[in-house]
Amino acid sequence: MPPVYSPSDYIRIEEFCKKHSFQYNFDTLDDVIKITSPKKEIRLVLNSCLGYINGETFYLKQPPLYIRGKILLPKELEEVVAKKVVLLKPLFKIEKIIIDPGHGGRDPGAISFNGLKEKNLNLRVSKYLKEELEKRGYKAILTRSKDNYLSLKERVKIAKKYSADVFLSIHTNSNRSRKIRGVEIYYLSPSRFKSLERAIKLAKGKDFDDIPFEAKVIVWDLTLGKNYATSVELAQHLYFAFKNLGFKVSLPKRAPFYVLKFAYVPSVLVEIGYLSNPYEEKSLRKKYYQKQIAEAIALGINSLDKYYRGLIKNVKNEK
Ligand SMILES: [Zn+2]
Missing domain, CATH: 3.30.457.10 (Copper amine oxidase-like, N-terminal domain)
Structure with missing residues (x-):
């Protein structure tokens, strides 16, 4: 209809x-x-x-x-x-990035046939990513820097605490079929559909408590819309960065899981490869390959940031 x-x-x-x-x-x-x-x-x-x-x-x-x-x-x-x-x-620009290495502690995530644990690989790549981002002048914060367990709620709380511009989750995939391989990118923000319904739900929460309820609904609707658009754009810039570095990567998709928890910040999840694929597992063990993944992600973030800053320049030229 x-x-x-x-x-x-x-x-x-x-x-x-x-x-x-x-x-x-x-x-x-x-x-x-x-x-x-x-x-x-x-x-x-x-x-x-x-x-x-x-x-x-x-x-x-x-x-x-x-x-x-x-x-x-x-x-x-x-x-x-x-x-x-x-x-x-x-105007929007990217300055602060939360890097979220998936799993940790009692939750190992996927495990390869050689015993390589996803939680450790996610952390290693995340640490390289932090270096790559800092090299480019960004502030990067890890949700965990050790092998400890964090709930989804705790991870999102960190993003809120630092009022990050972008939340980036790092995971590694696994599949029953050993043939499947490649990088996958998901945007985690709630879809634009039913956005008003969601805004009303969020407006009942404690954030922006100093303004009237109707205004809170508008602020939340705006925030959801902006975060959705930014998440999609970031996913696309990451996709092209991986592609340009020669990775096998699929077109970004909206994650069917996680919904309102990610309302606060534009959020993207990168599955860096398949531990179940023997060829990719071998690569994922190597330091240079882990660093290359980190570089691709940093390039993607930098590319979106440059795009936004370019728009700012256009506005200034016009004035
Ligand atoms: Zn995972």
């Missing part, structure tokens, strides 16, 4: 672009709509009220929709183009 909407509030994307001399591009992988002119870049996500214009955030009353094969934009987008809308949030 198509969503309930009032057609008079909407304009077809082709019409909008013609009117304002924009071009558009729609990515079905992540539902991101990019509308560009030489001076402006607007980014929207289907069914989400959040948008970006040259890297600054704005909030729509109605989301872009996809109905019977057509993309419909809310007419209020005209006000954004005419700069009649208040831009809401400061």
Whole structure:
């Protein structure tokens, strides 16, 4: 069933672009709509009220929709183009990264036929990643630096405590089939669907307690939208970084597990390879290979950060 909407509030994307001399591009992988002119870049996500214009955030009353094969934009987008809308949030850049080595302590994770334990491998790669990120000027914090057990709740609590920009989980895969191999990337943020429902649930919590409930719902809806978009974008930048370094890597997917716990921060999980694949297990034991994985991830984060900073520069040039 198509969503309930009032057609008079909407304009077809082709019409909008013609009117304002924009071009558009729609990515079905992540539902991101990019509308560009030489001076402006607007980014929207289907069914989400959040948008970006040259890297600054704005909030729509109605989301872009996809109905019977057509993309419909809310007419209020005209006000954004005419700069009649208040831009809401400061520009985004990546400074603080939480690295979360999966498993630990009594929880070994996957174990290879040679006895290599996932928890130890995750930690080793995470430590190299911390080095790689610090070399590039980022602040990187490990959720664990020893072989100890942490619950999911405790891991997320650390991200909240440091108000990290990005949360990155490192895991190693395993499968009954020994043939399967390669890197897999998942974004952990809740999907954009039912985002208002989730925002209401989160607004009942203690965060942002100094503002009225309705405002809290809006803040949470914004946060969820922004974190979702950032998680998807980070996953894509990581994908290309791995690909460029010659890794076998699958297209990013949304993790079907973990939901509201990751509302606080853009979150991505990287499965660095398969311990069940003899070829990959052999590589994963090697220091140079572990370092190469760390390098790919650091390059991916750096690439997204550069992209955001590029948008900031465009805004400054325009002013
Ligand atoms: Zn794992």
